[in-house]
Amino acid sequence: MTRYIIRRLLQAIPTLIGVSIISFALAYSAPGDPVMMFTFDPNITQEAREALRHQLGLDQPIPLQYIRWFTGLTIRQGDQVAALSTDDTRCTFLGGVTVCDSGEGVIRGKLGTSMQTKQPVWDRLVERIPATLELGVTSLLLALFIGVPLGVLSAVYRGSIFDNLVRFFSVVGQAVPSFWMGIMLIFVFGVILGWLPTGGRQTVSLTQEFDLVDRIRHLILPSIVLAMGGIAVFSRIMRTETLEVINTDYVRTAKAKGLGYTRLYFVHAFRNALIPMMTLLGPAILGVLGGAVVIETVFAWPGMGRLTLSAVFQRDYPMVLGAVMVFSIFTILGNLLSDILYGVVDPRVRLK
Amino acid sequence: MTVQEVSTHSTALTAALAAESQLGRKPQSYWSMAARSLRRDKLTLVAIGLVGVMALLAIFAGVITDALVGVGPNVTNPGNAFQKPYLMPYIQWQLGIDPMTAPLMLGESGGIPHWLGTDQLGRDQLARLLYGGRVSLSIAFSAASIAVILGVTVGTIAGYFSGWVDDVVMWFINTLVSIPTIYLLIIVVAIFQPNPLTLTLFLGFLGWFGTARFMRGNVFKVKELDYTLAARSIGATNRRIMFNHIVPNSIPVIIIVTAIDVGNLILVESILSFLGLGIQPPTATWGNMLNRARNFLFLVDPVTGKPEAVHLLIWPGLLITVTVLAFYLIGDGLRDALDPMLKNRK
Numbered sequence: 219m220t221r222y223i224i225r226r227l228l229q230a231i232p233t234l235i236g237v238s239i240i241s242f243a244l245a246y247s248a249p250g251d252p253v254m255m256f257t258f259d260p261n262i263t264q265e266a267r268e269a270l271r272h273q274l275g276l277d278q279p280i281p282l283q284y285i286r287w288f289t290g291l292t293i294r295q296g297d298q299v300a301a302l303s304t305d306d307t308r309c310t311f312l313g314g315v316t317v318c319d320s321g322e323g324v325i326r327g328k329l330g331t332s333m334q335t336k337q338p339v340w341d342r343l344v345e346r347i348p349a350t351l352e353l354g355v356t357s358l359l360l361a362l363f364i365g366v367p368l369g370v371l372s373a374v375y376r377g378s379i380f381d382n383l384v385r386f387f388s389v390v391g392q393a394v395p396s397f398w399m400g401i402m403l404i405f406v407f408g409v410i411l412g413w414l415p416t417g418g419r420q421t422v423s424l425t426q427e428f429d430l431v432d433r434i435r436h437l438i439l440p441s442i443v444l445a446m447g448g449i450a451v452f453s454r455i456m457r458t459e460t461l462e463v464i465n466t467d468y469v470r471t472a473k474a475k476g477l478g479y480t481r482l483y484f485v486h487a488f489r490n491a492l493i494p495m496m497t498l499l500g501p502a503i504l505g506v507l508g509g510a511v512v513i514e515t516v517f518a519w520p521g522m523g524r525l526t527l528s529a530v531f532q533r534d535y536p537m538v539l540g541a542v543m544v545f546s547i548f549t550i551l552g553n554l555l556s557d558i559l560y561g562v563v564d565p566r567v568r569l570k
Numbered sequence: 571m572t573v574q575e576v577s578t579h580s581t582a583l584t585a586a587l588a589a590e591s592q593l594g595r596k597p598q599s600y601w602s603m604a605a606r607s608l609r610r611d612k613l614t615l616v617a618i619g620l621v622g623v624m625a626l627l628a629i630f631a632g633v634i635t636d637a638l639v640g641v642g643p644n645v646t647n648p649g650n651a652f653q654k655p656y657l658m659p660y661i662q663w664q665l666g667i668d669p670m671t672a673p674l675m676l677g678e679s680g681g682i683p684h685w686l687g688t689d690q691l692g693r694d695q696l697a698r699l700l701y702g703g704r705v706s707l708s709i710a711f712s713a714a715s716i717a718v719i720l721g722v723t724v725g726t727i728a729g730y731f732s733g734w735v736d737d738v739v740m741w742f743i744n745t746l747v748s749i750p751t752i753y754l755l756i757i758v759v760a761i762f763q764p765n766p767l768t769l770t771l772f773l774g775f776l777g778w779f780g781t782a783r784f785m786r787g788n789v790f791k792v793k794e795l796d797y798t799l800a801a802r803s804i805g806a807t808n809r810r811i812m813f814n815h816i817v818p819n820s821i822p823v824i825i826i827v828t829a830i831d832v833g834n835l836i837l838v839e840s841i842l843s844f845l846g847l848g849i850q851p852p853t854a855t856w857g858n859m860l861n862r863a864r865n866f867l868f869l870v871d872p873v874t875g876k877p878e879a880v881h882l883l884i885w886p887g888l889l890i891t892v893t894v895l896a897f898y899l900i901g902d903g904l905r906d907a908l909d910p911m912l913k914n915r916k
Contacts, residue, residue: 232741236745240749241754244758294868401887409867455675512845530847531846
């Protein structure tokens with residue numbers, strides 16, 4: 219098991235490098251000159267712009283810019299140690315090239331430096347991760363604890379009104395755009411009825427003390443909207459799987475032996491129906507992460523998704539790229555978790 | 571199957587048998603069987619009808635707007651912003667229940683009937699919904715075609731050759747799906763400021779991974795079948811086997827995936843437009859109409875205290891939902907009709 223996890227984590231490394239190359243290539247193929255954005259002032263001379271471009275490494279070919287962004291090492295031809303060393307960068311002359319180390323590459327753990335605030339990208343993301351996780355985990359749990367029982371009950375009462383309602387709901391739930399559902403819920407519960415807050419993670423007050431009730435009130439609407447897709451998928455798959463399991467011999471045996479229906483469906487049938495659900499957990503995590511950017515925007519939730527979106531609008535590419543890396547890491551970990559749980563639920567599956 | 575279904579089924583059967591005086595029956599092809607099972611599936615038929623209506627509305631958006639409203643989707647009238655839908659007052663007027671409201675509204679709008687009301691600039695919502703639907707649907711259809719062609723080609727090649735080709739393709743796909751697609755799209759779209767054409771290309775070129783994986787799995791199954799072996803044994807080239815034998819045999823699967831893809835793409839396009847990254851105003855799409863409407867969530871009429879923008883919030887979202895739902899239902903229905911293996915699994 220440990221070996222399996224280690225191997226999977228090692229396999230994730232080339233994937234992450236691939237992610238970094240692709241997203242870097244996308245971001246840096248953008249038309250326009252980032253230097254012009256910082257030096258819009260007409261008083262700035264062309265020489266000063268060139269110096270800034272040189273300092274940011276934007277005069278280098280793309281592969282070298284990638285290396286600079288990824289490792290924090292700037293490679294230049296010739297001996298330029300004296301000219302390039304500053305307080306933050308230390309340069310050395312090695313075999314015909316000057317290598318300068320700024321100490322802030324992606325793999326140094328800080329994911330680069332935000333162009334907008336000059337803070338390390340990681341520091342800005344870390345502030346936002348708890349909010350995104352809070353929302354994401356809550357809605358995943360909601361999806362599981364609502365979707366799974368709905369699916370089982372819908373299979374048990376197959377053909378009933380309840381079953382048809384659940385099936386209708388599971389198709390509609392996937393088709394409703396989450397942002398519209400969010401807006402409508404805000405409109406109904408926040409604006410018209412005034413029962414729940416319309417956005418944010420907590421009520422703004424002078425003291426900003428932790429208030430559990432207030433936090434939960436803020437969490438209700440966004441987590442329901444984010445859980446929507448999951449509830450739909452889970453109930454649908456759980457229904458199909460339960461129907462399949464119900465007709466197996468061992469369930470019939472248990473029934474023949476006089477087992478109560480609750481125990482029959484929720485213990486015996488349930489465990490085997492649950493197996494394929496585990497493969498859905500990875501995509502569900504992906505869905506929650508992807509949905510975060512939309513839901514966080516609608517509900518003014520101070521999470522990573524919203525931070526990424528605002529960085530996109532500000533053209534803060536290191537920030538966007540760093541956020542994408544973190545999202546990819548979450549995705550890969552989510553898929554790994556899903557595979558591990560698959561082995562836990564189904565002992566026949568050996569993870570090698 | 572319920573008792574009623576069984577009985578209608580058996581009466582239909584007896585009727586069919588009675589009708590056949592001679593034993594000679596028409597041969598049934600795969601497609602005719604699929605069409606027959608589809609004809610029995612009311613829900614899917616409704617969904618197909620709905621998509622047909624949407625398509626017609628989108629194609630004839632100009633004509634319909636001229637006939638019903640009389641002003642284009644981008645004609646502003648700031649004096650008449652946030653007018654309520656004219657539809658209900660008009661009906662009440664015609665029925666003689668309320669002879670006042672409708673003529674008053676016509677007076678405010680300068681004689682133009684705004685059936686679904688106007689937005690913050692006094693533009694007609696019905697016209698914008700129609701033109702927006704045209705943009706949304708055509709983007710989704712074209713992008714889905716690109717995605718399906720790419721996905722089927724890449725998936726077939728990867729599945730057919732397996733080995734290192736498959737490894738490379740799968741590494742590429744797995745890498746790209748490790749980034750939640752919406753972020754990938756957000757980056758691309760933010761950088762390149764798309765118009766409808768480029769947005770279609772982006773959606774298409776970033777949307778084929780799922781299809782390719784699906785196709786690859788399918789090809790793995792199909793290429794082990796006897797007819798592939800038979801084709802190879804008479805000396806068919808790889809290309810011929812792939813595109814004349816394997817792909818045509820995967821057409822049912824491809825159709826199902828395409829229907830669901832179109833639904834997904836409508837959703838994705840609306841999300842991007844909603845975030846302010848997709849099609850830019852003044853061009854209307856359902857997504858960016860909601861983006862605007864959202865700003866007026868809290869706007870209330872100073873006199874009555876009622877929210878002003880309800881009609882702007884409801885219609886675009888409802889249209890997205892119904893359209894996407896229709897495509898999903900078509901996908902589901904086609905799955906039942908086209909995939910005999912899955913037919914009993916419901």
